[in-house]
Amino acid sequence: MPSEQWTHPEPGDGPAAVAAQPSPEQVIAGLRATSEGGAELTQLLTPEGQRVPSERFDRYVEDVDDETLKNLYRDMVLVRRADREANAMQRQGQLGIWVPLLGQEAAQVGSGRALQPRDMAFPSYREHGVAYTRGVDMRELIGIFRCTDHSGWDYQAHRFHPYTIVIGNQVLNAAGYAMGQKFEGKVGDEGGEATICYFGDGATSQGDVHEGFVWAAVYDAPLVFFCQNNQWAISEPTERQSRLPLYQRARGYGFPGIRVDGNDVLACLAVTRWALEECRHGNGPVLIEAFTYRMDAHTTTDDPTRYRLSDELEEWKLKDPIERVRAFLARGGHADQAFFDSVQAEADKFAAELRDYTFNMPEPPPDRVFSQVYAEPSPVLEAQREEYLSYLDGFAAAGEH
Amino acid sequence: MTDLQKLTIGKALNLGLRRAMEEDPKVLIMGEDVGKLGGVFRITDGLQKDFGEQRVLDTPLAESGIIGTAVGLAVRGFRPVCEIQFEGFIFPGFDQISSQLAKLHYRTQGKVKMPVVIRVPFGGGIGAVEHHSESPESLFSHIAGLKVVSISNAVDAYWGIQEAIRSDDPILFFEPKKLYHSGALKMEVDTSTAPSRVFASQVVREGTNATVVAYGPSVKVALDAATAAEAEGKSLEVIDLRTLSPLDLGPVFESVRKTGRLIAVSEAPSESSLTSEIAARVQQECFYSLESPVLRVTGFDTPYPPAKLEEHYLPDLDRVLHAVDRSLAW
Numbered sequence: 005m006p007s008e009q010w011t012h013p014e015p016g017d018g019p020a021a022v023a024a025q026p027s028p029e030q031v032i033a034g035l036r037a038t039s040e041g042g043a044e045l046t047q048l049l050t051p052e053g054q055r056v057p058s059e060r061f062d063r064y065v066e067d068v069d070d071e072t073l074k075n076l077y078r079d080m081v082l083v084r085r086a087d088r089e090a091n092a093m094q095r096q097g098q099l100g101i102w103v104p105l106l107g108q109e110a111a112q113v114g115s116g117r118a119l120q121p122r123d124m125a126f127p128s129y130r131e132h133g134v135a136y137t138r139g140v141d142m143r144e145l146i147g148i149f150r151c152t153d154h155s156g157w158d159y160q161a162h163r164f165h166p167y168t169i170v171i172g173n174q175v176l177n178a179a180g181y182a183m184g185q186k187f188e189g190k191v192g193d194e195g196g197e198a199t200i201c202y203f204g205d206g207a208t209s210q211g212d213v214h215e216g217f218v219w220a221a222v223y224d225a226p227l228v229f230f231c232q233n234n235q236w237a238i239s240e241p242t243e244r245q246s247r248l249p250l251y252q253r254a255r256g257y258g259f260p261g262i263r264v265d266g267n268d269v270l271a272c273l274a275v276t277r278w279a280l281e282e283c284r285h286g287n288g289p290v291l292i293e294a295f296t297y298r299m300d301a302h303t304t305t306d307d308p309t310r311y312r313l314s315d316e317l318e319e320w321k322l323k324d325p326i327e328r329v330r331a332f333l334a335r336g337g338h339a340d341q342a343f344f345d346s347v348q349a350e351a352d353k354f355a356a357e358l359r360d361y362t363f364n365m366p367e368p369p370p371d372r373v374f375s376q377v378y379a380e381p382s383p384v385l386e387a388q389r390e391e392y393l394s395y396l397d398g399f400a401a402a403g404e405h
Numbered sequence: 406m407t408d409l410q411k412l413t414i415g416k417a418l419n420l421g422l423r424r425a426m427e428e429d430p431k432v433l434i435m436g437e438d439v440g441k442l443g444g445v446f447r448i449t450d451g452l453q454k455d456f457g458e459q460r461v462l463d464t465p466l467a468e469s470g471i472i473g474t475a476v477g478l479a480v481r482g483f484r485p486v487c488e489i490q491f492e493g494f495i496f497p498g499f500d501q502i503s504s505q506l507a508k509l510h511y512r513t514q515g516k517v518k519m520p521v522v523i524r525v526p527f528g529g530g531i532g533a534v535e536h537h538s539e540s541p542e543s544l545f546s547h548i549a550g551l552k553v554v555s556i557s558n559a560v561d562a563y564w565g566i567q568e569a570i571r572s573d574d575p576i577l578f579f580e581p582k583k584l585y586h587s588g589a590l591k592m593e594v595d596t597s598t599a600p601s602r603v604f605a606s607q608v609v610r611e612g613t614n615a616t617v618v619a620y621g622p623s624v625k626v627a628l629d630a631a632t633a634a635e636a637e638g639k640s641l642e643v644i645d646l647r648t649l650s651p652l653d654l655g656p657v658f659e660s661v662r663k664t665g666r667l668i669a670v671s672e673a674p675s676e677s678s679l680t681s682e683i684a685a686r687v688q689q690e691c692f693y694s695l696e697s698p699v700l701r702v703t704g705f706d707t708p709y710p711p712a713k714l715e716e717h718y719l720p721d722l723d724r725v726l727h728a729v730d731r732s733l734a735w
């Protein structure tokens with residue numbers, strides 16, 4: 005492991021002859037292991053689309069036949085197509101901002117499809133692919149980015165919590181939810197419940213995430229921490245957050261950590277199923293680090309050319325999560341061109357519907373400013389509301405608005 | 406030799422930071438994305454390139470960490486200038502601000518100085534998603550031991566940031582993000598003169614019928630309202646508070662004694678806010694001069710709404726003029 009290159013010397017190892025400090029190059033090599041993600045990366049499908057057997061994880065994807073794999077492929081294509089459409093709509097001024105997931109489709113679809121309907125998911129703000137797997141219609145989340153709404157879906161029906169923008173907050177919320185599952189006796193066998201929580205590599209520096217690790221560990225909460233290490237927190241690379249590969253942190257909190265190829269949908273599915281099973285059986289939390297890459301800007305307001313080299317992007321394009329499934333399906337004769345064409349056509353239709361819906365979204369009425377601030381009505385706020393609405397009426401009466 | 410430059414608020418801050426760093430090697434800049442990217446608003450653009458990674462720190466992504474380590478660095482004699490990316494993300498650092506940053510000087514009876522500046526882009530009107538448009542300054546004004554200031558123009562930005570950095574007290578420095586890059590607000594700044602002091606309330610437009618007091622982004626709204634009111638034959642005096650805590654209300658009292666009327670404008674919700682404090686103190690000090698109750702034009706007592714509705718939420722020229730009319734009609 006590259007990380008061992010910079011462990012401090014044992015007492016008696018002699019004076020600082022053993023370099024305790026890594027060179028910047030070692031840090032970068034160790035943390036990013038740019039081409040493979042390091043020796044411990046779990047992978048079931050190589051970038052070339054070759055199936056690699058895994059003694060430990062094959063059993064978690066035994067049921068994945070051609071049809072299922074084709075569905076995973078379809079999921080990823082649809083999600084990417086919607087993502088690109090939203091990105092384009094932002095450029096056309098239809099959305100205030102967009103948070104692209106390009107490159108992270110496998111991590112999101114793979115982990116999302118590992119969940120049972122009874123499980124709960126706590127996303128951050130980039131989890132459009134997970135939302136999709138939870139049955140949230142893409143149209144239900146577009147309002148957040150068109151700035152007509154803060155959250156558009158029924159979180160209980162979908163078991164998909166509202167997006168969380170403040171980095172790391174949702175990790176503690178998820179820990180609490182999972183503790184609740186435990187307290188209600190919903191863990192212990194195959195039928196048990198579990199929770200999954202999504203966050204980025206940058207988020208791992210936040211106190212909330214650290215505290216979430218502590219809470220989940222000491223209460224044996226059935227919580228899968230799913231860190232999408234997409235290598236960047238806006239302009240800051242992962243090595244600005246950690247001196248150790250992130251999955252290795254779990255050990256310090258007393259639960260297992262594992263690094264999975266985040267661009268491998270099959271591996272993400274398998275590893276997340278395993279982790280959820282641990283949780284369902286009451287074995288406590290698991291940290292998954294999905295090693296992936298953000299192939300677009302952080303958001304549509306970001307300019308990655310200021311901090312990242314295009315070589316890096318080119319290298320990751322070769323590991324595209326969708327292309328490797330396509331290669332596998334095509335090479336093995338599991339799917340023909342007609343299948344790929346039909347998925348593409350379906351994706352285009354999916355995107356067109358999203359576009360139509362977005363363009364025709366009604367503006368929220370002014371009243372919405374005051375609605376649902378409290379569960380119990382507040383007379384003070386009610387007075388403010390009435391005063392403001394009658395002020396607006398004044399303009400209407402004067403024919404100005 | 407004078408060196409007049411026409412600057413936006415953003416550029417003025419950048420140059421002010423640069424000058425402070427040149428003058429004192431103990432000045433550090435720290436925050437998320439402040440280095441290579443130059444900050445998400447580019448306020449620290451080019452500083453890491455010129456001063457190096459030990460003076461402009463791209464920190465791990467943790468606000469409690471940024472502020473907590475700044476406290477320690479200050480104990481060691483540095484003068485950290487922290488950038489919080491958006492006001493909505495300051496709360497992980499709230500504990501460090503209120504428990505340590507604000508209180509160490511008092512707790513040690515002056516033995517420990519806290520020359521820390523926390524720069525906070527704040528306010529709405531940029532069409533953003535949640536947590537990117539709020540105005541939490543009143544929360545910080547409630548914390549004793551902390552100074553809270555806000556700027557509204559390029560001249561004050563340039564000098565204000567330097568004044569804040571030179572101060573031995575901890576300062577929360579609120580910057581109106583909506584106005585950062587406004588070309589229309591460019592101002593001539595003479596960067597060749599000796600430092601000038603910024604943090605005291607200032608009359609920015611004289612008038613006789615009513616006083617409008619504002620700070621940060623609302624100063625522009627107040628000034629626009631004054632221009633519009635003039636066309637209707639009403640003369641408004643506008644005061645930019647600049648210093649929010651401790652409040653410098655002397656010039657406000659003076660003005661109210663002259664005009665007899667006060668309208669306080671702020672984007673923050675009104676309950677238990679700076680505008681509440683202003684109203685209370687003005688009625689206490691100027692009771693016999695007041696011709697009408699102090700009125701407030703503020704954000705509503707709701708969370709910041711989805712941005713498509715922010716035009717309703719934010720005090721605008723019309724709402725200020727409406728309040729002026731109500732005040733004058735008393």
Ligand SMILES: Cc1ncc(C[n+]2csc(CCOP(=O)(O)OP(=O)(O)O)c2C)c(N)n1
Nearest residue numbers: 169170171204205206207236237238490494
């Ligand atoms: C508490 C907090 N601080 C700062 C921000 C601003 N911000 C938004 S996203 C981001 C980077 C997050 O990086 P990471 O956790 O790696 O997730 P990614 O966006 O790469 O998926 C930052 C600094 C925020 N949203 N919340």
